[in-house]
Amino acid sequence: MFIATSLEVFASISDQANALIVDWTGVLKGFALLAAIIFVVWVAIASRLAWGRVIVSTLVGGFIVWAVTMDGLGWFAEGVDSELNSAPPAGPTLTATFDAASETWSVADDHVLAA
Numbered sequence: 001m002f003i004a005t006s007l008e009v010f011a012s013i014s015d016q017a018n019a020l021i022v023d024w025t026g027v028l029k030g031f032a033l034l035a036a037i038i039f040v041v042w043v044a045i046a047s048r049l050a051w052g053r054v055i056v057s058t059l060v061g062g063f064i065v066w067a068v069t070m071d072g073l074g075w076f077a078e079g080v081d082s083e084l085n086s087a088p089p090a091g092p093t094l095t096a097t098f099d100a101a102s103e104t105w106s107v108a109d110d111h112v113l114a115a
Helices: 013-046 053-069 072-085
Strands: 095-098 104-107 112-115
Touching: 013 053, 053 072
Parallel strands: none
Antiparallel strands: 095 104, 104 112
């Protein structure tokens, strides 16, 4: 009896790591959700239901869940990336030429600067 199996061939270690991360993304998201819930419950028990701490820990847990499971980190990364890759604002241009005979610089608006 012959059993056919599929074998993936990766070009590099980074390709293999990338495939592993893609395969485990759902597990990591589930772990982050579970960790956030455990954190909120632990703070509630440890603080004996001090509502200020419970509310703040719930906000922190909600932020963690948003960042990990709802692509909050991707949203933040896209914002930073668009800011870094955007063109700089247009500034004034200045054209200056040097006259070797009179040893003076002249600017486009006929301003002459002595050397």
